[in-house]
Amino acid sequence: MSAGGAFGGNRGARPVPPEKGVFPLDHMHLCDLEKKDYINCLKFEGHKSEKCRHFSKKYLECRMEKNLMAKQDMSELGFRKGDELQFPSDEEYSDRIVK
Amino acid sequence: MSFSRLCRGTHFLSSSKVSICQAPFLSRHLDAVGSRYSSYIGESNSIVSGTPFGFNRRCFVSKHGYNLRIYSAKKSHPINVGRQYSTQASSTERKSNKMLFYLTGLVFAMVGCSYAAVPLYRRFCQATGYGGTVQRRESVEEKIARHTQDGTVTSREIVVQFNADVADGMPWKFVPTQREVRVKPGESALAFYTAENRSATPITGVSTYNVTPMKAAVYFNKIQCFCFEEQRLLPGEQIDMPVFFYIDPEFETDPKMDGINNLILSYTFFKVSEDK
Numbered sequence: 001m002s003a004g005g006a007f008g009g010n011r012g013a014r015p016v017p018p019e020k021g022v023f024p025l026d027h028m029h030l031c032d033l034e035k036k037d038y039i040n041c042l043k044f045e046g047h048k049s050e051k052c053r054h055f056s057k058k059y060l061e062c063r064m065e066k067n068l069m070a071k072q073d074m075s076e077l078g079f080r081k082g083d084e085l086q087f088p089s090d091e092e093y094s095d096r097i098v099k
Numbered sequence: 100m101s102f103s104r105l106c107r108g109t110h111f112l113s114s115s116k117v118s119i120c121q122a123p124f125l126s127r128h129l130d131a132v133g134s135r136y137s138s139y140i141g142e143s144n145s146i147v148s149g150t151p152f153g154f155n156r157r158c159f160v161s162k163h164g165y166n167l168r169i170y171s172a173k174k175s176h177p178i179n180v181g182r183q184y185s186t187q188a189s190s191t192e193r194k195s196n197k198m199l200f201y202l203t204g205l206v207f208a209m210v211g212c213s214y215a216a217v218p219l220y221r222r223f224c225q226a227t228g229y230g231g232t233v234q235r236r237e238s239v240e241e242k243i244a245r246h247t248q249d250g251t252v253t254s255r256e257i258v259v260q261f262n263a264d265v266a267d268g269m270p271w272k273f274v275p276t277q278r279e280v281r282v283k284p285g286e287s288a289l290a291f292y293t294a295e296n297r298s299a300t301p302i303t304g305v306s307t308y309n310v311t312p313m314k315a316a317v318y319f320n321k322i323q324c325f326c327f328e329e330q331r332l333l334p335g336e337q338i339d340m341p342v343f344f345y346i347d348p349e350f351e352t353d354p355k356m357d358g359i360n361n362l363i364l365s366y367t368f369f370k371v372s373e374d375k
Binding site: 018019020021022023025026027029032035038039042043046047048049050053056059060069075076077078079 | 280336
């Protein structure tokens, strides 16, 4: 039944707040490097999220360290242990940034 | 109006209506019967409109007063008749009052029902999943845990594009840091937005989001983002705002999502206040 869109559709639905709440803003730019790494990785990999997962993991770990995010086990957020080992040479990407 | 209709309905009653108010003398039989009928009419009248009853009442008095005189002559029960008259009138009053309370209560009950219908229907939809409402009981972490346990493998690649808007009169530059992200359902992904305060005063803004197409929005879960809370930017400050989201693997198995391979996540920033 596609009645969800028929009868005034989203009228009853309200925007759902995020599960874990709001990211406190990184005013001090503490995790900027990790973020830049991730963005560059996306650019080089054709915006494929799975290839840059280890960078996003690093970014989230950085945030947890700097108290910008509630500390949590990475597996709970969907990061499996295999992600770390996929691209051992992270320096490749950082070199590209420098150049 | 209804009284006249009632009277027109029965020939006898119309004649009695005339006789009640005009004739000072009547046969006793007609009186006795007529009084019963007119008391019935009078009762129904009190519910419909006030004045005919009042008019009737006056006639009542005269008629019953006449009756009283007759009865006092024939039988010695003046008190009984008097009591009968008063109880009759008060019982009709009580009945009409009861009717009034009942009807007012009904009105309020109806209004209350229409207000209660909205949350009740929503709860019903959530409980039964009617009309495609997704039960939002499971948190994202539970979902992720469940899918990793099940070992669900997803193959469809979905392109999530980003859009950023700023409300009128908001001097911020708000853009997505990456144009799109290709992600598979079941994989949590990170995305960034960049906001810059171009004015000379600190401005506080709040953002809201939107996912199109709307029917796919139920599968789009935001784990963490920067929306719904006030964010303050100092003049000239540029900041990165991350969004961490997750698309439900059930997206792949849903037949309604067959042609959908593009999702657009759109954020809009509104100004809350400006410090001067």
